[in-house]
Amino acid sequence: MKDLSIIGSEEWCVFKEMGIPAIKARVDSGARTSSIQATNAKVFTKGVQEWVKFEVNPLQDNRSFNMLCEARLVDRRTVKSSSGIAEERLVIKTPVTMGNVTFDIELTLANRDTMEFRMLLGREALNDRYMVNPAETYYLGDISDEEITMKYAPYVKEKSGLRIALLASNPNLYSNKRIMEAAEARGHEIVFLNVEHSYMKLDANSPEIRYRGGNILKAYDAIIPRIKPAVTFYGCALIRQFDTLGVYCQNSAEAITQSRDKLFASQLFSRNDIHIPITGFAKSPMDTKDLIRMVNGAPLIIKLLESTQGKGVVLAETNKAAESVINAFKSVQTNILVQEFIKEANGQDIRCFVVDGKVVASIQRQAEKGEFRANIHQGGKASIIKITPEEKKLALKASKVLNLAVAGVDIIRSNKGPLLLEVNSSPGLEGIENATGKDIANIMIMAIERKLKFRN
Template structure:
């Protein structure tokens, strides 16, 4: 039989398995589950089982002390927080040491920056072991600031090496974002996943700042890697500009991302730099539809929404009548469109060349699956390694340079008149091309950042 211990409403404890020597915990019998403050939560597989990596800042209202942790996932469940919001959280099991007793407890991982305590001990972890006296505090002693400094000194945590790099994106579980985080860590850098929606800015002439949910200040980053989804372009680029004003290096800068997302402007820029594209038309009035169709060689032709992204908002019009109907339908709702010649000889194939720091580091061919529409666009399909020509490499490098992008996915189609550029993507995905080629593209992106910090070499 286990003798129950009497604890106060707040205590100092340790989590030996996670290498956390001291953390202040709120003891709350009104809460069912226990929770631990965690950031940069990234799932991964280990020996065929699901694990999770995460970062702990164990000291309240401070991000200076950082502990990188990993633990086996035992569950993922929806938890209702004290504010009434429901959140899906990973659940781990770890050892808790309190006073002279230790036992295993379940912990849910969540961001507690806005809460008073980095850890909450709920009644599931107390059952059969703890009696709470709410009038008491720190019955097992207080960890002094001096002791905390000793616990979380540089010598305890290991000397900081490399750069402090943020991956500015929306989904930490996305393959591309996970690979970039892994590649940075493998090269000795301190990697942080920064959710765009959790960042906000202070515009001030003397003390500009970028804050993260809960009030953590992000001004001390060396570099950020933008991975901005199209729907977040405006806000994401605003954040990048603010980072840039703080002298934080951005792998792709805000201006280059903004112009790459404007399909018409980017095509005009590419043409001005001598990059060939499929013949393309743009008009404002439906009265010009007939001449617009003739301008690009007639039907069949491609109709593209200017606001569409990654194959969405793209229609193949096989006849002139169909083209007129599609164009006029878009115009009737005030949508801006491009019309583009259909490259029949491409036979449902295009090329994706991945450019990093002025070099083509990988290339793949994408081919439509049976029954799938593919014409001057990239829908996915079957990816395979391909040998690209010097001219195709030249176009890709020239296009990335024209758009001032350090990292770019350049889409090219092979036509009877030579290679033609379709689109330049400022946040290209890594999964397809790394899988097809076996190349470590994420590592190349990290190396491109390192080149800007000569003291590393």
């Protein structure tokens, strides 16, 4: 037997061609092929050969540091993992340096995020080269934490701001464009994520969120959710997944879900002594007449439980019209609320924009002639207004009850005092920014900075 070098159960490897200055490997003679941690692998052609690009997290316990590598693809193999599950893996061939010796090695690309070591050195790399002393480590030389920091220093980008994702559906909406502009102006990196292009992996060891094309979404500091009503269920599932991954979400999934369910929100308001217009809810058409009487008769408002921006809200001017509309909704199994009409408001309401427990701006909205709802999306006019202490207290209490960090709180003035109409968890910015001249988007980004203790 020729003389073989001795190595320990753990050794450092260098991959100069892939640009990896040092990666710690677990020596495992029970495994045939060596493997390296890799994600987002994409095969491409260089000349007449197949190559593969992939991301490596070379540092232990640091999933936020990625290196983009590429190498020649030499094979595709079915490999059994340590848990006995067979999967097809891409195989690359590249030079590795261990101590003072450099030789070619085959590596399978594997997701080793849940493993202690980012690389495994198998027996094909050991044959005719090394003997293993499992009782020792780093026979070929150890590398201290300080040396590792120095080796990777040229590859580490200096972080000048937060990494933020705007989770929404339409990047061209005024509100979404303003939020992205404000984040960039404050030196942060912000990306737009379409709710419906995102999907998730539910796993106790390595939960993930991926984007169309297979890209793994990670290393975000904060998520700004702007979920449209049609995707509330799915959008909130994504927000919970981001929360599982340790990402701060400006509005939580629970808060958004509560605000979108107008019946549940109304029950929470009543329980917390927040005054709203008299509201009724019933299932059977047999109770329609008494339901109308209960809210003081027509004219009255009929709302879909998940309406927003004035959509799904109907004014019934007579008891007969109210009865017809209510029964029509019930016949198609649609849940609605019936609410008293505040005539003295004259088509006006107040929108208070709340950020982190402060009313940062307020406007009065006047309905277009012939309309009963003062919604800007339906032609309403906005003007700046100074709210009363009672109205301010109402807005703050309503957003706190729903646990919303960002909220649009709608209030109506009545003969009984201010009444809460509803709370919007994705309030629009256009009307209130134009009317008040305030940079609401900037205020939202500053709130994230405070929450994450980021000093700009």
